[in-house]
Amino acid sequence: MIVKDVKHLEKAYEVELGDEKRFKIQLENIPSSFHILIPYLEYYCIADQNKREDFYDALPEQASKDLNEVIETIEPQLTYWLGSEDAQKNMGIEYY
DSSP, rough: OOOOOOHHHHHTTTTEEEEBBBBOOOGSSOOOOGGGGHHHHHHHHBBHHHHHHHHHHOOOOOHHHHHHHHHHHHHHHHHHTTTTTHHHOOGGGGGG
């Protein structure tokens, strides 16, 4: 499932973001061809590991399937870019 924003994910999976601290994504660090992942990053990237795991556990199985589907559409390019020296030296939290 390709979505445009986090609200779509909240509605689809019936799991709200809540007020957990999330990593701040810097769009300029991510090539536009990968912006399809931004809603997923904003939805999943809870800063606290334990709270992130609790959040994942509350998601339906379909959430993982949908995320994998989106990643598969860009995986070769994403793998190449993530392995590039430019990505490794110019990104912050987005790289991880």
